[in-house]
Amino acid sequence: xxxxxxxxxxxRHVACPPCVVAGATVRESLEAAFAxxxxxxxxxxxxxxxxxxxxxxxxxxxxxxxRRGLGDPVSESAEICVMQALSGG
Amino acid sequence: MSDxxxxxxxxxxxxxxxxxxxxxxxENVFFLGDNVSLTMQDxxxxxxxxxxxxxxFGAKLHRSRDRGATWEEIGVPAYPAPPExxxxxxxxxxxxxxxLIRFWCLTPGLTSQPxxxxxxxxxxxxxxxxDLGATWQMVESLWNMxxxxxxxxxxxxxxxxxxxxxxxxxGDRVVVAVSSGGVWVTTDLGQTWTARTKGMRAxxxxxxxxxxPESQDPHRLVQCPARPDHWWVQHHNGIFRSTDDAMSWTExxxxxxxxxxxPVVVHPKDPDTAWFVPAIKDEKRIPAxxxxxxxxxxxxxxxxxxxxxxxxxGWAYDLVYRxxxxxxxxxxxxxxxxxxxxxxxxxxxxxxWLTLAEHLxxxxxxxxx
Numbered sequence: 049x050x051x052x053x054x055x056x057x058x059x060r061h062v063a064c065p066p067c068v069v070a071g072a073t074v075r076e077s078l079e080a081a082f083a084x085x086x087x088x089x090x091x092x093x094x095x096x097x098x099x100x101x102x103x104x105x106x107x108x109x110x111x112x113x114x115r116r117g118l119g120d121p122v123s124e125s126a127e128i129c130v131m132q133a134l135s136g137g
Numbered sequence: 138m139s140d141x142x143x144x145x146x147x148x149x150x151x152x153x154x155x156x157x158x159x160x161x162x163x164e165n166v167f168f169l170g171d172n173v174s175l176t177m178q179d180x181x182x183x184x185x186x187x188x189x190x191x192x193x194f195g196a197k198l199h200r201s202r203d204r205g206a207t208w209e210e211i212g213v214p215a216y217p218a219p220p221e222x223x224x225x226x227x228x229x230x231x232x233x234x235x236x237l238i239r240f241w242c243l244t245p246g247l248t249s250q251p252x253x254x255x256x257x258x259x260x261x262x263x264x265x266x267x268d269l270g271a272t273w274q275m276v277e278s279l280w281n282m283x284x285x286x287x288x289x290x291x292x293x294x295x296x297x298x299x300x301x302x303x304x305x306x307x308g309d310r311v312v313v314a315v316s317s318g319g320v321w322v323t324t325d326l327g328q329t330w331t332a333r334t335k336g337m338r339a340x341x342x343x344x345x346x347x348x349x350p351e352s353q354d355p356h357r358l359v360q361c362p363a364r365p366d367h368w369w370v371q372h373h374n375g376i377f378r379s380t381d382d383a384m385s386w387t388e389x390x391x392x393x394x395x396x397x398x399x400p401v402v403v404h405p406k407d408p409d410t411a412w413f414v415p416a417i418k419d420e421k422r423i424p425a426x427x428x429x430x431x432x433x434x435x436x437x438x439x440x441x442x443x444x445x446x447x448x449x450x451g452w453a454y455d456l457v458y459r460x461x462x463x464x465x466x467x468x469x470x471x472x473x474x475x476x477x478x479x480x481x482x483x484x485x486x487x488x489x490w491l492t493l494a495e496h497l498x499x500x501x502x503x504x505x506x
Contacts, residue, residue, distance in 0.1 A: 061194060062210075087210065091194040094236045095215035102193040132193045 050077045050126040054088070057132060062087045074105060075118035077128055092130055104133045139465035139505035142472050143185070144480055145173040148498035150187055152205060153480070161482050161493050167205055175460055177243040178506040179269075181251065185506065186270065188240035196237050196258075198270055204506075213237060214256055214264035214273035217280075227296065228289040228351070233260050239293075242460075244301040247308040255311065257298030261288055263313060265327065276327040279313075284332070287351035291317025291373065292399075292459070299459055300358035305365055312383060314358035314370070316459075319350040322383065336386035340374050341419075356399045357459040359411075367408030371401040371459070376413065378438050389438040394425035400462035400473070409437040412464065412487060414457040414473060423454045431473070431487050447490030448481060455479050460502035474500030 050071055054064040063085050071077030075097075082089040094100055099115040106112070106129040112120040122128060140155040150173040152165040167173075172190045179186065185205065189197045199208045216235045219225060225233040238259040246253025254266045256273065263276040279285060288296035296318050304310035309326040312333065320337075321330045332350035339352040346352045354373035361367040368379040368386075375396035376389040390396065397418030404410035413432045417425050424430065429448040432441045449455075455475030462473040471487050474480040478497035481490045 096218050096236065100195055
């Protein structure tokens, strides 16, 4: 099952420990994580479910293509990293 | 009189306290490192609200019921999803996202309206909450108003509502000011809206649009609590005053060193007394001659005193944003903070000033609590 890890800078604001989730896409995987930590959603996605402009998501080290739909596929062993983009610093 | 000041800055919310006659000191900081865009104390229950603007994680709202000892994160407004295929553009053809960018104003309802809060935001949405910020609803009548499409960025890349005034006589009557997009009033708790800009003019607009409501860029709008027919606006174009409940505005001209600026405050009981922080208009946006001064009128704008005792009078380039000047409820104590991290306080309506801080992060807003 995919593993999702969040930038440590997010953990200052909201609980978001690394978690193993069920999901075949980035969207499904993140939604599974948000189900455990509901406040986390608004820090990563905007009110329309779009990845925030200054956030970045990597799947096995590769930035995702679909920042709006989060439809990028993830494998059973995928490592999903939710990071800050330097642009927002 | 208030003995405590909250200072919202680019890197945290600072608290200062009066330590004796004419003496104030910083005493605490909350959200250190985070961008705090504004704070508000609700006079109904004393709660503090702090709006955060995380560069990465979006706009958030926090509340403290124990004067900062503990904070809880509460709800934030959500913009509606735009219609399928709709690309929103401002008056100048630039795209406007339908999403919350920043809180620019928080205003409590009246005592007779428990739980009611108003939030003005970028990019131009007005929201209200009936449960002290747990949940929010957009005021769709204003967002869907055709004239709203003629708003444009002013002070920010997108339009924003920075002033929300709830009429102390009737809480269904609310006046909002938009940079850049005019002054709008509702008398039916947000169901319908009417422009209230008669007498304002916008020299920066094409001749055909100089008097158009949507062209007006009020930087800050205030209403005298004890004489609510009396209003002041620090406008991009200058200073305007209304004595007929915003039905018409009179321009105040020939104010030295400048009629340009961002903030204005009005005395809570005397509508003829108001304070401004002038700056050179408008691309430079620095104090004239490097001197930080505050302008005060006591006669409704017929004359102004330029107050400077205790303020830097050379090589000072402090700019004061629209929410960064405050007057306490007594009308005696003033404070203002600058983009270069200075904060000054007066205990005698601006006659004398003391320096509270010189090295804070850029100041967005100050509020006596």
